[in-house]
Amino acid sequence: METADDAEITEAASRPAVVDSPAPDDRRVVREAIKDGSGTAMATDPPVKRGLPLAYEGSYYEIDWNATGTEPGTAFAVGVDLNGTAPADETVWFEELSERDRRLLGDLLTATSEREPRLSPGPEIAIPEEYTIAETNESVLLSGEYSAVRYNGTVYPFVLEERREVTLTRYRYTVSRVADSTNSYAQQLRDEHLFRLSGLSEGERSVMNEAIDGVYYAEDTDDKSFRSIMDQFSAESAIEADSYGGTWLVRYDGKVYTADLSYGGFNRSERPVAG
Template sequence: MRRRQFLASGTALLAGAVAGCAHPDVVLDLEAADASDVASEVSIAPDPESEEYRVVASAVENGSATRSGRGELFDDGETVRVGDAFYEVSETRTEQNEVTVYAVRIDFDPADTTADLGEIAFEDLPEADRERLGRLVSEEDPPDGEGYDVGVGYGTAEEAGDSVFVPEQQYDILVYEGNRYRVGVESRPAESGEYRYEVTERAGSVEAFADQVRDRYLFTLSGLSEAEREVVEASIDGAHFEDTNAFRSVVDRLRDHEGIDVQDFYGTWLLEYESDEYIAYAEW
């Protein structure tokens, strides 16, 4: 989670520090963390309109919930926040079957713009199609290779909503701002399943859950050399990008402790430094 957030925001930060590089070879970044930050680092808080939120809220209210879908919603044992409470989610596939999924493709420079099925103006499309295709057709410089240029997945016929293309294609020419685009539809088989969800409450408040996280992960970073301290201080003020002996030493100190998420070349830890709590992210 932290890695995705850092990479999403890191380009601007690096612009002045590492000219010509898209991303540094090493990183150490410490951000001050309150209870909400700590809780958020090891849980997800889905949008109330999302499917994830609906199934968890239903399981909380009814003891369990079910859904049909083409894949799992959660990682194994993932903790989900609903309101101020935190729940560990169990997701079990109870049945597997096959469905048909669809994709709509657009040719921006068709050799033939004559409609075989019919033509429709973009503004006359149902909302289900405008939402999916609007970003594609509004590109200032759309691709113009041979054949169909772009496509977008529509999912199953049920997921496609009131589309005029899926599952039965009613038009093959789309008119947008005077331009005539050819539309094609692809279908393929895909696996689907029935899923059952059960939840176990981990904590009833942000503070209570944050305390659980602290009990497991929090450690004190102390006893640093002057060079190590300079690396840490730089990481608090912004981020540290130099691969020095002091940097390696600090990272080794972090890796001596259990991390929230530690992979082969990056990780996230919860630490205390000079009486303040930080979420530390490192790449090495």
């Protein structure tokens, strides 16, 4: 359990809409939906799952999607070697890549070039990717003609693995604004999820006090105090939870906490969870 102000409450109940990653397309569709009202992505699975609201530039958004069609595509993995070499005739300039190749490799090379090169041979990092047929036909990476790319004056060998034909689904994403500020979202969360623990036994208070700024572990399933706390939490509306644990917002001894509770190993039967 951690004491929580507005910023910490909303952080526990949201996901970032923009992430720094070698694979930027997983969140690109969300940024499009927030700015334009909707966005589309082609993938074998939804690139961004439903779940906690997304935080973007101080506001918070619920996300949803529906499938609108399918088309064939290509799945593969690309890896980059930071300290490898390649023949000149197998090296292509970054600027000669297709637009989709540049978007993929640009972020990957930026991320990998900032790492300390390893002495062992082979790619330092590899990521999976999916292209539509049009992107496949335009791709220089997938043409088989080159094994390295020259980027900002440095040659980076790359390898392609696990190439296969797949069926891509077109996902249309839409968003709705949940709150336009951290304070207003935190207040919503308090109104919907905050509950109070009081009148606890000495054993129950021991569980709670040990969990504050730390962790309480139930050593065995005969821990009646932990079981009582577990039952009280799982009966309340959680910020996010499944049958084996979750995150709650609780007031205890006059302070507000975010509390992470995991009871999958303690109670293996599925439990009803509110919220």
